[in-house]
Amino acid sequence: MLEPHSQFGSLAIGWGTDENAVIEILGHRNAKQRIEIADAYKRLYDESLIARLQSELSGDFEKAVILWTLDPAERDAKLANEALKSVKGDKHLWPIIEITCASSPDHLINVRKAYCSLYKYSLEEDIDLHLAQHHSLRQLLVRLVSSYRYNGEDVDDALAKSEAAKLHDDIRNNQLHDDEVIRILGTRSKSHLKATFEHYKQDYGKTIDEDIEGNKSNDELIMSLLKVAVLCLDSPxxxxxxxxxxxxxxxxxxxxxxxxxxxxxxxxxxxxxxxxxxxxxxxxxxxxxxxxxxxxxxxxxxxxxxxxx
Amino acid sequence: MLEPHSQFGSLAIGWGTDENAVIEILGHRNAKQRIEIADAYKRLYDESLIARLQSELSGDFEKAVILWTLDPAERDAKLANEALKSVKGDKHLWPIIEITCASSPDHLINVRKAYCSLYKYSLEEDIDLHLAQHHSLRQLLVRLVSSYRYNGEDVDDALAKSEAAKLHDDIRNNQLHDDEVIRILGTRSKSHLKATFEHYKQDYGKTIDEDIEGNKSNDELIMSLLKVAVLCLDSPxxxxxxxxxxxxxxxxxxxxxxxxxxxxxxxxxxxxxxxxxxxxxxxxxxxxxxxxxxxxxxxxxxxxxxxxx
Known part of the structure; x- marks a missing residue:
């Protein structure tokens, strides 16, 4: 049984913050427990725990504690929104690739729901808005964000092998933004993709991410994001x-x-x-x-x- | 309190079916109650209510009762799957347009989840498979199926007006499968689209579905499905x-x-x-x-x- 009122009394009544208590308490609670703590805090002190943490803490510590205390779907929605607003290079879009390729299908759906609640636009609308000038990047990200992959283990091995060949053709021909690449990476189940990447390595001697990296495409942004997507899908x-x-x-x-x-x-x-x-x-x-x-x-x-x- | 065992006793013990009882009982229960009845039936008789109805009823009556008794998300997943397997003309794809454009965003997500459970592929994978030869139709349907629209009332009216102009340009120029048409219809909220269609009518004298119908595009399938999509989004x-x-x-x-x-x-x-x-x-x-x-x-x-x- 959690007792947020004794645990967080010092935060609420303004005697200064005991950072160690914050670390000890929040750092050892899972997502469900943290949400319960935040709910209880709100009931007891009639203020948001997040707002209080924001006013009491500072710097990188503050940012880390806030991200940790947010509901995970809301946290990822905020990370995606920040990523879109600050596009400066490929790394700034990594959070979106991570949320779409290294999360469960159900978590991704929850992130999209949280995004709509927070920003009154869907995540895919904001991708279209912020990346309006970059057509193939938009196509890739919207398809990744919109995926709801089959989450089971069943794999059609012959299909995985044939799709490894398609990916290999497109990568060798510098067609990284081909519809087929986006279709395969954006809709197939993770089990299917693991089998596909394994066939790729067996049949063509290199891993798919090595081949993507060695690709002569001029579109370095797509190239680097595809590589991250493959890695997040295969081995987060x-x-x-x-x-x-x-x-x-x-x-x-x-x-x-x-x-x-x-x-x-x-x-x-x-x-x-x-x-x-x-x-x-x-x-x-x-x-x-x-x-x-x-x-x-x-x-x-x-x-x-x-x-x- | 539902009492499925007295209500469905005659079905279970094989004295022939009382069709009127089926109509009276199931026909007056909402989706949640029907699922409870099916669950209770399964517990009491150790057989599926759906399977029993299938063996006792026949013809159009059977089909209607089964569709009604299924969980709504599972029912729509089955309708979408049948639609994809029997593509013969535009009307066969209407169920998919209806599920994507005339349902709530949350219901659509539940249909996608049910589809993965039933068929071990995602709905979008099956669209890609069955419509492999028709690129723009695939693009349209995958984007509609993958949407999770903002479900609130907030509308940027200037944006709605400018998107009405974009739609008008594309329709007049026979660019029905332009990325912008698919982007707007596939991601915008229903409130936004209603405002957009209203601007369309005010600014260009005809409704958007009249203009789509009068379009000279050779792609009649896209044309007719876009018209249905607009209608389902605007006024189901x-x-x-x-x-x-x-x-x-x-x-x-x-x-x-x-x-x-x-x-x-x-x-x-x-x-x-x-x-x-x-x-x-x-x-x-x-x-x-x-x-x-x-x-x-x-x-x-x-x-x-x-x-x-």
Whole structure:
């Protein structure tokens, strides 16, 4: 039984914030429990927990706690909206690829519902609006966002093999924005796509993402997003390990990407991400500890501690 | 409190079927109650109510009772699947247009979920499969099926006016399968589209469906389906009054269309359909009575008696 009124009393009555309590309490509650805490907080103090956290916390720590406390569908709707408003390069659209390709079909539907409630436009309307100048990118993203994939294990292996051949033809002929590429990646089930990518590797000697990367297409944006889509569909843990690693290596830290990867995956596949991360010769905990500090660091390490496979 | 065991005892123990009891009981229960009856029947007799109805009833009466007894999302998934398997002309695809344009966004999502459960492929995968030869039709249907429209009342009136102009340009230039037509009809909210169609009429003197019909495009299939889509988005009751009327007038009766229109709309907007029907100078009850007979007639008239606006 949660007791939000004793847990959050100090937040509500303005004695200053106990950041450790925020980390300890929220950082160890699953999505359903966090929503219950936020509901109870609202009932007891007649104010939104999110608004209170916003006024009491600051910086990267604040952003991470807020993202973590939001309902996951609402959180992803906000991430998608921010992504569309700040398109500066391929990485800014990654959140949309992640939501469409590394989430369950039901979660994606919930994100679309939350998006309509928050913004009074559908996510696909906003893609059309913000990417009006980029026809094939729009086509790709709208189809990914609109998918409701069959979520079972049944796979027609001959079909997977023939679609691997189609993908191979289009990639070799620099037809990355061909309707068939978008159709296959945008509608097929994840089980089917895993089988397709496996056939691709067996039949053509390279993985599909290697071939996409080696493609001579002029459209680098489509190329890089397709590669991320394939990775998110096939092996989300690999993708998110890469997001965390690249947010840390090099000059400075990309806190936005780091926070997003840890917060959105803590309850999904963090254990797998930690396994993947070992290939960099360092643990994800050590990398985070070395590049962040204070409450932000403690909060991320708490979330990384989630042991969900 | 429903008592399925006394109500359906005669069905279960094989003393022959009391068709009047089927009509009286099922015909007066809403979707939630019918699902409860089917669940209770399954528990009590260890067999599916649908299977029993299939073995006890026959002909058009059987088809109508089965469609009515199915969960509405599952029913529409089956109608969409039949439509795709039997494409012979524009009318065969009407069920898909109706499900995508004359249903609520949430119902459409439930139909897609039911489709995946029943057929182990998504509805959009099956559209791609069955309409592989018809590129623009596929594009249109996949976008309609994949929509999750904002369901509120907020409308940007200037945007609606400018999109009316875009639609007008494309229709006048025989560009019915232009991306913009599909984008506007496939993503905008119904409130926005009603405003758009109203601007169309005010600014260009004719309604959009009149203009679509007068279009010189060679693609009659796209033309007729777009017209149905516009009607279903703008005024579903008009469309379904027309479906009922045209299933009755002329030689013979199109029982498939008649049953579909009555069964799928009885709980949605039957009162409005009856109002619309008056324009034909006859009541919907009289038309149905004149063209059908027996249990089938009695069942349809019971459903038409639903007084939902």
């Amino acid at each position: 843990a690999k993708h998110f390990a890469e997001v965390v690693r690249s947010s840390i290596v090099g000059f400075g830290t990309d806190e936005g990407s780091l926070t997003r990867a840890i917060v959105t995956r803590a309850e999904v596949d963090m254990k797998k991400i930690k396994e993947e991360y070992k290939k960099y010769g360092v643990s994800i905990n050590d990398d985070i500890s070395g590049d962040t500090s204070g409450d932000y660091k403690n909060f991320l390490l708490t979330l990384v501690g989630w042991a969900i496979p | 009751a008009k469309h379904f009054a027309e479906v009922v009327r045209s299933s009755i007038v002329g030689f013979g009766t199109d029982e498939g269309s008649l049953t579909r229109a009555i069964v799928t709309r009885a709980e949605v907007d039957m009162k409005k359909i009856k109002e619309e029907y008056k324009k034909y100078g006859v009541s919907i009850n009289d038309d149905i009575s004149g063209d059908t007979s027996g249990d089938y007639k009695n069942f349809l008239l019971t459903l038409v008696g639903w007084a939902i606006p």
